[in-house]
Amino acid sequence: MTGRFTPTAALHRAIGIAGLALLAGAALGRAALVLLAVPFAIGTALSLAARPGRQPVSTLSLDEPATVEGGPVAARVRVESGLDQPVLCIVNVQLPNWIRLQHGTGFYAALVRASSSVVALRGTALRWGSYRLGPASTRTVACDGLLVARSDVLPAVPLTVYPATGQFDSDQGLPRPTGISGIHRSRRLGPGGELADVRPFQAGDRLRRINWRVTQRVGALHVNATLAERDAEVLLLLDARHEAGSSGGVAGASSVLDATVRAAAAIIEHYAHQGDRVAVLEYGSRLRRLPAGTGRRHYLSALEWLARVEPHPTGQVLGDRLLITGLQSATAQVIVLTPLLDQESANLLATLVRAGRAPVAVDTLPERIQPPITGEWTLAGVRLWHLERVNTIGRLRGVGVPVEPWRGPGSLDAMLRHINRLAAGPRVGAR
């Protein structure tokens, strides 16, 4: 975008002061007064001698469109001058709340010479989320501040900040592996490494499966039968209906959504990298879903998906039927990440149990959370609410829903062990 340069107040002032001093000197007949005008006349004439024709063209770009919490953010405003003389370029970039610059607050001055100049913005992303860096405006000042061109507005660029993944490392298997190949031991016989039985040879058995010791002892050909190794599907259900607590970014306190999203990222990373299929569902006034997938590419897609999680403070929830329909895969292991702030969260888990699922609840309520408004009865109210919540958790455990707070590494191990025990027994579900 190009535009004309217009005079600033400084130009009017320079001409006015020079004229006033000259006129006063002439009127009073004092050469000393004329000398006051000399620097203004010389300075203005020198500055305006090379007047630029058009203003430079600017572009705003990000070095990397995505980063991780606590990671660097690098953007640059490139100013293409094409002018004969240097001009001053004032850059103003609007920044999201959670982007902290190393220097300054978004206002930069740069001297743009004949070719081009780059104003580099370096900062840190403090919290996960989907942001827009900008818009930015550039204003060109020429002739020592005597002329200025109108601001050039540069459109904002999207920036995705992935949640930082706490290290989750579970050594427990998943109870219902149903895929074709994977790392979980199935209860069915098939190709695998875990010995299940030794049986007589049948037509079609591979020769390398023959157990020669048993064959020699029994006198007839016997082969090893192994348990099949399958992958499993994990469904993460994110209770994003409420946001509570104040977020302090990656190095500060965590809010409910912070804990939920970071825990989800860690769980997805663990299962997707070990070959299981992971689907993610956002439970709120809508049912946003990431289809099941596996591998590093799916993990990155999930991070992108998680960066767009938003609270749904409308109070509306989906109906039971719609929720169960949205779960789709009937054999997926459901892990519900919920702060258990109200009765609806417990109802959600109860609905899953009634549908024949064996959900695992991850409590994402941060420790030492306080209500935003404090008063005379706050302490008593908070204690009552905590007692009620403990009762709810106890009732959930009573009906077979393990509830465990998210504490990082190995948090889910105990619950998955419990789920495996439950899966070994008969299942009861409403039809």
Place this chain on the structure above:
Amino acid sequence: MTTRGGYRHPLVERIGYHAARVRAWARRATIAGLSVRAVVWLAGALALTLAGWWLGPGAVVPVAAVLALLPAGFPRGRAVSLVAVLVIAAFAADPRLWSAIVIGGLLYVHHTGAALAAQVRTDAVIPPAVLRFWAGRAGLVLAVSTLLSLAIAALATEAPAGSATAFLALGGAAAAAITAYLGWLAIREPGD
């Protein structure tokens, strides 16, 4: 001023709000941004002091120091012009040929510093190259204008007495011509 239940008097609230704003501004401000304002203040204060020296240093120095804060704080407003007019008016009361060169130079530094300060905020990141370029331009203008001023001063001291009418006519014509020339430079199209 405070009462029970966390309620605070509105006046306390307001003072606290403005104090927080000042603290936030102090955290944001950069050394380079403040240096530009400091140059504007110093040049304005010195120009006012030298021009009004005949009032006595005890009277002029505090007034000049306070008045010069206005253009330093509000370089986009009319305070810069106000200080310049005050300097010219004070100097006209007791004009001295050689001090005019110094005061003229200080006024120009005050003006060009304010021109830069009007464009950059106090919290802007200003690279040293910008300040060097601006100082270099001001130094060039001061060098050329000092040479020209010395020539004019030498001519004025050697001019015959009693030529006031001719000086008035020549000076008026020169003032009109220079002002018109600068005005044309301001409005002309590039390439003219």
